[in-house]
Structure formats: structure tokens, C-alpha cells
Amino acid sequence: MVTSNPPSSDVVLEVDNLVKHFPLTTGVVVKRQVGAVQAVDGVSLQLHKGETLGIVGESGSGKSTLAKLLMRLEEPSSGKTYFHGQNIYDLQGKALRELRRNIQIVFQDPYSSLNPRMTVGDIVGEPFDIHPEVVPRGQRRKQVQELLDVVGLNPEHINRYPHQFSGGQRQRIGIARGLALRPEIIICDEPVSALDVSVQAQVINLLEKLQDEFGLSYIFIAHDLSVVRHIADRVAVMYLGRIVEIGSEAQIYEKPTHPYTQALLSAVPVPDPSVRGQRQQIILSGDVPSPANPPSGCRFRTRCWKATDKCAQEDPELTVRPGSDHESACHYAAVREDVVIQH
């Protein structure tokens, strides 16, 4: 195997068969459960110290839900997540507070994730209220200003409110807040999708620098596959609540074996108008299935050009497949290179 599996002592987070189903109800007055959205359905993965695990995939495939489960902002329907060997869903009181200090999240939506009635200084400094031991009271303002400076915001704007900043500026506020407690793990849920490429480059450089400096581990969720490729050491591809392929950055981007990954890579728009319309793009036909009622067998089969009867009957396991050295959940996994991004 090419993927080095570092000794398990290196594992900071281990996710074991995590499941989250949201009840689906009808009726306005009397709610009746009619099913469940299978937002996350049996996800297992490991995160190593100092590494960046990229997560890409279908919109609605459960990436943000997974992130919230790892932060314990949602409770799982079943499954476990071990942080330094302890199942985080068993933690309470002080141990839970400690966990929340060590795992931070930077959210997808820079608009709704910031309280409009708090100043930027209060937002970035709020983690210190919950964890007063980190920075002495008298030092807080200075610390907050330093954090603003680190993420490229003007420290003088400490008394402004979120609505006075642009979308991209607000995203940096979220990152400053995420950094405040010097966590071990930062989960970034589309941290740069609201940023222009130049600021995006700054933020990515910043995240990489902080990682080198503090040995941080990142889970980096994003739709921009070029960005993920740049920052990630390993990449997991999600579809409808499950990981369908996982491997090193090079394995996923250069030797993708799952049809969904291949479709995804083929759809990446190329920043060069002279090749407009020339790239061969795999068009996925068929409707996106509902996560409340996923297809039998392989969940991707309703949109897959390779699907056979076997795919409808047997759920393909996420495992190393012949002819490749990383895990893929496709009965007919096969390396395909014509979809690889060239730029």
C-alpha cells in the first residue's frame, strides 16, 4: 500500500461507523414521523496528527452533518468518535469542555454563523469567556487584536459588527475565532468558498503555516477540488451519507476508481476560456436520490453508467479494490485517468 498508515498513536481522531438520521415529519400541528433523512450513514475514518483530511462530495451528502457530529454539536444516532482514545459521546462536564476547546470549527456560512448583535471583538474573544484559563482577562483585547491581525483583518475594527464586513471578511472573523483557543483539530467547513482567489490563497497559506507551527490537524470540507488538492494530504469523497472513496491526494486525483469521483473530477471548471466546451465531462443522468429513501445496494447506482444488477442487490464495501491501492466502494472500481485535472 502506498498510503502510509502511521502508528496508531498518531491518530488524534478516530471515527467508527457514525450514523445520523434526522426524523422526517409531516403535519403542521400534530407531527408524525414518516421516515428519516439518512444524513450520515456509516462513516469511519481516521485523522492523524498534523495532517489535513479533505472531504469533498455531493451537496447534501452529509459533510456538514459529519462535521457537527465530530464537534458534538449533534448527537449521533449510533457510532463512536474517539478523541485520544476516548469516545466523545460519553464525555460530560469538564471533559466535554476540554473537548470543545480542542476541536474547533470554522463554518460554511459566514453570514448566519456570526451573531449580528456582537462586535467582532466579542465574537473572536467569546471562546475566552468559556475558557478563561487560556488568556488572562487583562490580555484579552490584545490577544483578540493579534488574532485579527493573523487572519488579515484590521485590528482597529475590533468594535465593528459583522454586517459591516463583506462576506469574505466575515469568514476571516470565523477563522480568528476558531484559532483563539489554540485547538488541536480545526474542522473547516468550506472556509474559503466565500473568498476571492487571492484572499483564499492568503487563508490557505495561513492555515498551512499554523499547521506547521502548532501541529494542527485539519478536516477540510470544500467544493473547490483544486483547493482541496492543494491543501489535503488525504481525501475522502462522500455521496449520500457515505464515503465512497478515500486515499492520498495523489491517489484520488490521479487514480480515481469510483465513478462518482470520476464524474466529480470531470466537472471541475477549468480557469481557461480557451478550452471552453472542449473538456470531456461526465454528465450524471438521473435524479439525485433522496437521502430519506436511498437506492438499494450501491447508493450511486441510479446515476452510474456502469451499474448492473449486482449494484442494485449488493452494497459495495469501502475496501481496497484490485488494480488500485486505495479504498473504493464500487463493485467495478477501475482507475480512469482521462478525467484528471490537468491545470
Place this chain on the structure above:
Amino acid sequence: MATTEAGIAPRPDQAGLTPLLEVEDLRVEFRTRDGVAKAVNGVSYTLHEGETLAVLGESGSGKSVTAQAIMGILDTPPGFVTGGSVRFRGQDLLALPDDERRAYRGRSIAMIFQDALSALNPVFPVGWQIAEMYRVHEGMSKKDAKNRAIELMEQVHIPAARERAGDYPHQFSGGMRQRIMIAMAIALDPDVLIADEPTTALDVTVQAQIMQLLADLQRERNMGLILITHDLGVVADVADKIEVMYSGRIMEQAPVHDIYASPAHPYTKGLLESIPRVDLKGQELSAIKGLPPNLTNIPAGCEFRPRCPYARDICKEQRPALAEVVPGRFSACHFAQEVLDGDIEPAQQ
């Protein structure tokens, strides 16, 4: 004013036709406690039927505020339009009283908002919110409106639309909410669609479908599209022409092919160089150093000067106007020609 006229040159094939939308010398400021923030400082552009104009630019450069001013939904106060005009098929919208202006909103010009969650009302089901558009604007019956809403949700690829029409915004993923916003914006079949980051929360396969949907609408109805986005891949795929904004002004304007092939402004050049590339994996990304100017105190001279690798003395003293470099291409840089020709070295620091 030469600065503004430069920005409204029609495409040769469209010359003589009344443009769908003409923005001229638009100015917006925010009167805040910290002073007056000049968010939009003389923006001009034209949009013709069937045309796609991409607006690029630094976050905070005034892209959304320009769109809000065009739509007439500026946050007033503290925001005020302090100058310029917005003509829709020749009619200056800024000169209209509020109630007349409202009639244009949604039908003539519609907008997909950047912040999908806060633009949706959290206390109503999403299907109801879309249906409301048809009830209010088209007087449809409740039942018809609901069915239209579900159809539209299907068109933007919401799985199990019928079952999920009764769900509330927080029950949808980020990308789904974005698609709901798109559905609401195209509901009334607008002539101009302003799409503010319409696909940032979408995976690339759904993004491709949505862009295709917008392209189809555009073709069928000859809709004009203003696409505000940071995604240089999407822009390369769909735009006819590009405006690059910085600090509330247009820094460069050109047809899409020209800009990618050879930018004529150092800011555009910096943007294109910041795109992560496969062959640069493991290296630091090239980024434009520094911060955009504080809009309450924009320095004299060129707004980009403090961050510009090519800045010379003149850049400190004179603000470069947006001027034609070669036919059809405009740049607001004293050294536009040199930048375009690749004929300039970074200044000694």
C-alpha cells in the same frame, strides 16, 4: 467624464440597440459611526440581452452593494446612493418613486442572494416561500402556486421536492438552500438576473447543472445575466465579458478571452496567479500581499498602489482613470499597456 464613458462601450454587434441594463457612474456610501465608507465609487457597465457579464473582485470591493443598489434593496440607512443612474431598457430606476420601482423587482430584475440562509425566512416552509411569489405576483391559487413551486424545486435539482416542500430552511444543506434561492429568483422569469455567488456552496456536478439551467434560461428568454463570483473556472466557462472590481471601482473590463490570456491590470494579474495549480502543490500559493484600503479613508492615487508590485511614484499622486488600452479593453492602471505586454518589472522596494 472619460472615466465612466469608457465603461459603457457596447459590443460591436449590439451597437445601436438599447441595452437591457445600463449602470452609469453609480456611487454608494455607508454613513457609519466610523465615518463615511465609500463602497461604490463610479461604477459603469452595460448588459445586453442574452449577455453574461461576470463581476470579479476582492471581497469587500462592492460587488454585492452595487447589485443591491441596482435592485433597490440597499440597506438604507446607513447605505445611500449618492450618484449615478441605473437604466432598465432606458428607464432610470433611481428616478422612480418606491412603489413604481417595486414593480421591476423580481420580474424585470431578479437577484440570487449571496447569503442564502439569511435571505430565506426561517419560520416558513421553503415550498410555501416559493409559492408565495406566484400568489403575490401572479395571483395564482394556493394549489397552483404550490405545484409550480414544487416544479421549480425539481428544476433546481432538489431531491424529493414534493416531500420536502414543507421543510424549513434549516433542514436543508447549504447547497440546497442556495438552490432554493435560485428557484425563487427565476420564478417570475426575469429579464435580468443578478446571481451573487450562486454556486459557491454547490459541488461541481450540481454547479454544472445549475450553470446549464441558467444558460438554458438565458437562451430561451434572452435573459441578461450578471454573475458575481470568485470562481475563475466558472467565469472562464460562461462569461462574455468581465468587470474586475477593487475598492468600489472597476479596475479592468474586457472580453473573457482577453483577460485570461493577458490581464491589463496588476490586480487582475495577481488574482489569476493566485489560482491553485497542480504543479505548485506543496508550495506556498501566490497571494496579493496586504489588505484592501479602508473605505472610510481611501488613499490618494491608485487604490491598489499599497499592494501593487509595479507601483511607481506617479501611482501615489494620480488616480488612474479607467481608460481604453487596446480596442475593447479598459484598465485603470498608469502602466496598463506595459502590464498587458508583460513589459514591466516589479518596482524596487
